[in-house]
């Protein structure tokens with residue numbers, strides 16, 4: 165059976181992806197910081213799908229541990245899904261460097277650090293798929309979340325470069341921009357329901373994208389149009405908007 | 408964040424805080440709130456899981472273990488029966504007790520101590536529970552069972568979330584050879600016949616009846632008795648052998664919008680009831696059906712409850728002791744008949760003996776029917792409550808949204824004893840719901856007011 169590695173495996177989207185992949189007969193390696201929670205997810209998947217599930221400690225911002233993390237994996241996965249991310253608090257981050265650094269390092273540096281290593285290994289094997297959850301917030305900086313947005317913009321640019329590099333080795337890189345998803349991250353926001361996807365919808369879309377070797381996907385089509393409009397508003401007008 | 412929340416009856420609707428937790432640690436933080444009540448999937452009909460601070464268990468829903476040899480399942484309390492079925496059925500196991508919907512959580516099944524079509528044989532859900540973990544107001548998590556912390560266990564079964572938050576449960580499953588039911592339906596021309604049929608078919612594993620509450624005259628109480636036995640493999644048609652343990656499909660139709668309330672008038676209801684009764688042309692029908700349409704016919708249409716309109720509805724479920732059941736049912740059905748806007752169809756069932764310390768079922772007949780909320784309904788139901796009480800009966804708390812406290816305290820024989828145990832674990836009434844406040848279970852003065860108030864009825 166093929167093996168998938170899920171980074172940030174305790175997030176709601178990651179858990180939905182794990183179930184989707186289990187249904188497609190993948191064995192899984194789940195990586196995250198909260199080992200107790202990981203174990204619960206591991207048992208759940210084993211009971212539900214009778215697949216093999218391993219758990220490994222992984223901290224996105226312990227960059228110096230990342231090489232060791234890759235080395236210790238018992239098998240190298242053909243599919244890697246990067247799900248970790250940190251929304252943080254924009255206001256706090258404007259005043260407090262630590263919060264700003266945490267947003268930038270988790271969403272951007274952490275992703276680059278681990279994906280660099282994974283990409284090199286996959287390139288050697290000439291085989292593999294990388295899926296990373298970026299964000300529509302990276303499509304254009306807005307005052308309400310531009311720290312998170314700029315980190316995700318960095319990630320999106322990184323992924324398109326990586327896709328370009330790995331294309332000739334037959335490795336596919338997929339950028340996912342989910343839009344609003346009903347997860348822990350958005351639990352306390354009141355959002356227009358037509359724009360909100362469920363984690364299961366995201367997981368299904370991702371599975372289809374893996375299968376169809378897609379490049380960049382939005383989960384709900386509507387987001388494509390919304391972001392298109394947001395992107396074409398001329399800057400002299402955009403800067404006056406309350407977004 | 409404040410949210411509009413209602414349970415299945417869409418009455419009452421409140422705006423209040425709904426919190427979620429995913430780990431034990433996150434849960435601990437919520438104990439600092441002034442008060443909380445656990446909320447499963449909101450399939451109770453009234454206000455049992457509503458309050459100013461609700462704690463959803465839906466993200467605390469992991470499977471923990473499944474012993475396929477012994478048929479023992481362990482999971483977190485927020486897991487849905489729907490998910491459990493998907494896991495256990497292919498391995499030849501089924502839920503020991505199942506309600507009329509699979510969209511409830513294990514925590515909800517225990518807190519309401521639910522019953523199914525097999526109550527007269529297998530009792531309530533909690534009879535099959537081996538062990539539960541409960542977080543109480545002091546912040547401790549007790550592992551309790553009929554043997555260990557037995558008091559807490561008994562008070563939590565049917566305790567409507569008032570002893571604490573059920574976190575995990577381990578329970579026994581029922582062995583099945585196929586996922587199909589050997590199903591017999593018999594038409595009963597009136598109430599007397601259906602009561603006889605229930606007696607005659609007491610040995611059947613699953614029994615319940617649809618009863619037409621609107622029919623007057625000679626066919627008063629006409630019904631259809633539905634019976635079922637788990638089907639053996641040799642009962643299945645050949646083409647089904649390879650899928651003998653198939654689970655239910657996951658697709659359904661959604662009820663589009665709230666129906667305008669004039670849709671449900673006495674005329675449409677009578678027409679519907681006639682249709683239902685006459686679609687069974689023969690006296691007796693024998694079929695082999697999958698468990699899904701047999702146990703969960705209403706689950707096919709998600710949110711069918713919207714059919715009752717914006718104002719919502721009350722599901723009224725009572726039980727009468729066996730001695731007074733016949734007399735009481737005639738009396739109550741006549742009153743409902745006069746009132747005129749009872750539901751399409753009501754569910755009638757004969758319970759067996761029940762050993763639970765604090766739960767709804769008792770040996771006798773239970774009837775459940777829906778009333779759309781409208782002017783005059785609550786006055787009528789208050790009158791009906793008195794009648795139920797006079798026959799020595801009681802109402803199902805998980806369906807209740809409007810009963811007066813006095814009725815509750817008088818009709819649940821162990822209310823006082825239960826309350827004393829519950830209070831030990833629920834210090835300062837940390838766990839409280841709109842229902843527990845309304846019934847004066849979690850208000851300070853109830854002790855003297857309702858002391859030894861159990862009432863055994865004047866009609867028996």
Ligand SMILES: Cc1cc2nc3c(=O)[nH]c(=O)nc-3n(C[C@H](O)[C@H](O)[C@H](O)COP(=O)(O)OP(=O)(O)OC[C@H]3O[C@@H](n4cnc5c(N)ncnc54)[C@H](O)[C@@H]3O)c2cc1C
Pocket residue numbers: 414415444445446447448449450451452455456464484485505506507508510511512513514515516518519520521522523524566567568569571572573574705805806840
């Ligand atoms: C279509 C339909 C058919 C039904 N048929 C039947 C039937 O045949 N037999 C029957 O007995 N019932 C039946 N019910 C009622 C239903 O089974 C119960 O109301 C059940 O308790 C709902 O569970 P829930 O997970 O939705 O919990 P909720 O409705 O959210 O809560 C119900 C109660 O359980 C408590 N609770 C929930 N989770 C926990 C927890 N983890 N710890 C402590 N307390 C908790 C809540 O505080 C509340 O008091 C039916 C309901 C519907 C909608």
